[in-house]
Amino acid sequence: MPSVKAVIGLVICILGSVSTDMAGECNMASFYLELGCTPDVMGTNQPCPQSFTCPNLHPDPTMCYYKGVSYRDKAPIPQNAISNPCSQACSCSLFNGEPRFLCAAVDCFETFDSDLNQQCINTYELDSCCSTGTVCGKDAIASLKTCEVDGKSYREGEMFEPLNTKKTCVCAAGWNGTVDDPTFCRDINCGIEIHYQSDILQGCAPVFVGDMRSCPIGFECPSSDNKVIKSLNIKNLSAQCVFGNMTLTVGDEVTVSDTCTKCTCSVPPFVNCVRKNSCDS
Template sequence: MQTATLFLVMLLSINSISSENSCDKMGTLIYEDIGCTAINIEGQTCPERFRCDFTKLNASSCLFKGKEYFDGEAIEEHLAEASCNVRCTCKNGTFGCHPRGLCRKTFEPNAIFCYSKRQLGMCCPTEVVCPPFAHDAFQCQVDGERYNVGEEFTPKNTCLICICRENFTGEFDEVSCARQNCAAQLHETNAIEQGCAPAYFQPAPSDLFYVPPNKVGYVAVYKKFLNTDTLCCPDDWICPQPLDNVTVIENERGIYSDLECKYGNKTFKFGEGFKQRIYRYRKSRHMKCECLLPPLLTCKEQ
């Protein structure tokens, strides 16, 4: 009873900044991740398109977040830490990385009401915190959910990863939050440079890694992956096939009618695309691929 009372007294309710107009709904994150340049037009909040340059000085070089790494050169550790990749080195045009592997079991909460404490930009938790909690244990409330100091959360309609901290004011600034790090070029170099399309799936419980329901992290993990209003890190990439059928999905785009997307060696006008069925993660998925934010097609599960 004392613990429950303490829980309620310590909770500090703070309303988060509205993110309803976030450009993350358009799929801007993958372009940021691979180092493209946003092209904006006056009067619009979100970019109309991106400019991506995959030109390399050497065929054996690799590109990562807008920088060229020569054969045998390793990327800076902090650039890949959040994606749980370490010692990533360019070798003959592609990166080879050592996966960090499972975080130490010491940091896995195995008792009810315990939680993992994290640091921004780090792959693994730093410690596990269990009752009785300190006076500042419950500090943040965002989008109707409670978070402990040091606990990770994703604000609604954004591609941010945030850490609840003491004296959190509701501002999603660089002290509390960072953009999700897809690090897509570490494993999808060929797909990106060949003009394949980022694919976003509708999450389902079967798509999530299993977390026992008696662990406090279960609900948070499920809700994090169920944030379907945004297009953050792609779930996969869809590449051109000889039998792809191109159909006009929508062709009333006003001022955007001159915009185009590349899909392999094919060109799609803004609003054009195709539908395709693929099999991923033990499931048949119906995808709609459309030119929505050039220069890449965007594929979303229907």
């Protein structure tokens, strides 16, 4: 009979794999998981959670919050606590009474060789924001190890994002196709709390392009012109979305000024918006 520790370890392992699959395959899951929200119980026929329960993300409007830790005006986030390598030297700032994080600008001067006879590729390390090296010359590039992922070939040092995951990986000699190996892959962190601190405080809605499994490109915030378009709650869910001071049931839409953007209550508690890649209006 397995020991209690073994059973607990198995459960943690299963939950970890579920979380990874959820982030890459379920709409809004990576957004909520990054904010520390927990998925509500799913039915046997529901592979993705239909709603999440979030902690109080901003209990004090005069403070900044990151991963549940509060920061006063001008207080810095320790660099080792930041999960996004492109977010550097971030500190809380109260601007017109609204909390936000200000970070140092990171400019990546990647090398693009215009000489077709001297082909070059940029190489990366897993915890780097910008490229950390360059390999030039056809022979040097041909000698690099390759990784075959999702029908594409990547050379040693190149970065890639496997399909249906929320991971970024670096091709290396020992790559075995396992995205959960921290040697080769890490979770993609969008820096939502760092870049959209005041939007979260105001109850704004994240805006996505395409599916709702990538990082948001911005937020739609409430205004006096918003109107709720009621819909039938086909899923019969009791969970609701909050948009500013408005409450929506699943299926309801809220109008916004950008006609190319559709905002819906689909996975509570946040309203989510999707912007069309092309728009006729």
